Amino acid sequence: MTFISYAQNFEDIRLWRALRNVENGYYIDIGANDPVHDSVTKAFYDHGWTGINVEPVANYHQSLCEQRPKDTNLQCVAGENAHDLTFYSIADTGLSTLEPTVAQQRKDAGMDVRSHTVQSRTLTAICEQHAQGRPIHFLKIDVEGHEETVLRGMDFSQWRPWIILIETPWERNQTWETLLIDAGYQSILFDGLNTYYLAEEHLNLKPAFDIPPCNLDNFQLCRGHTFSHPLSDADQHLAAALQRAEQAEAQLHAIQNSRTWKALHKLRTALRRA
CATH class of the missing domain: 1.20.5 (Single alpha-helices involved in coiled-coils or other helix-helix interfaces)
Known part of the structure; x- marks a missing residue:
């Protein structure tokens, strides 16, 4: 069966190469955004996987509820505590953020930035309520500068995602990376957009990330993908x-x-x- 890739930078192909033999796999997507466009988890859902999608933007959350009925879809943010937070929304983009400085930069660039209050939950609490002891095969985090607070809200001694990928497009020296290293994760790959980490107990998966996606992966890009021809x-x-x-x-x-x-x-x- 040809694998249809939806992710913006071949993330789903890399993950599928490592995890294709897993049955009834489980993912957590923090900052899920659209259920199809640039989605890291869409292809996995189509192959029978399920998981948790955390998305604070109302229209994206509604689309997730409609198109991912087997998933757990939460309209909140993942943070360090359960306090309400100010969220800076930029409609129809994946650039919404919790970080005031990032929001100001995007406002200065002419973007329509609107603030509103969102519920925050720790990733530990989310896992305790919804994962219910299931193995987490990968955790994807795309939160536009809010990575450290997401990680500080996770008990990695109890919950051990096999693979963690975090969007880190600009700054490579992340102060929060020590949180993962101290929790027993190793950085194995930077693909130009994301950094991938493997749990030390799953380092046997590392060879799957040693070469970039290629024709041997038997994949096709979804209709309208950024790297394919534009749609008529x-x-x-x-x-x-x-x-x-x-x-x-x-x-x-x-x-x-x-x-x-x-x-x-x-x-x-x-x-x-x-």
């Missing part, structure tokens, strides 16, 4: 129609699994038999 107007309309159809199918699936629908279905069946 007809293709864009078709892609939009397909997305609407997927959303409608997800909504119908959610309705059919609701208690109200099941009760009405039983009532209609009983009335037909009467």
Whole structure:
């Protein structure tokens, strides 16, 4: 089966190479953003994996709920504590942030930055409630400068993601990296956008990251991927129609699994038999 890649920098291909033999795999995506566009987890979901998506932006969270009904989709941020925080939202981008300095830089660059209050939860609390003892095969963090507070909210002695990838596009000397090193993780790869870490007990996976994605990985880029040819107007309309159809199918699936629908279905069946 050809692997369809959705991630912006081949992250899903690298992860799939290391984890393709895992059955019923589990992921955590902090800063999930859109459920399809540039998604690191979309391909895994299509292959039967499930996980936790943490996304504070309302429209992205709603899309995740509609298109990822088997996932746990949380509208909050992962932080060091459970306090409410000010979130700086930039609509229709993956550039929203909790960091005031980053938000100001983007505002100075002409972006429409809007602030609002969001709920913060520690990653430990999220795992305790939703992971329920399951192995976490990879943890992806893309939080635009808020990485340290996410990591400080995680008990790595209890929860041990096999692989952690963190978007680190600009500054390579991260002060928070000692948190991972002290927790028993090794930095194994920088792909130009993300840094990958392996838990010391899973260093056997390192060879999977030694070479870049290539034709031997048997993958295709999703329709409209940044690295593929741009979509024509007809293709864009078709892609939009397909997305609407997927959303409608997800909504119908959610309705059919609701208690109200099941009760009405039983009532209609009983009335037909009467």
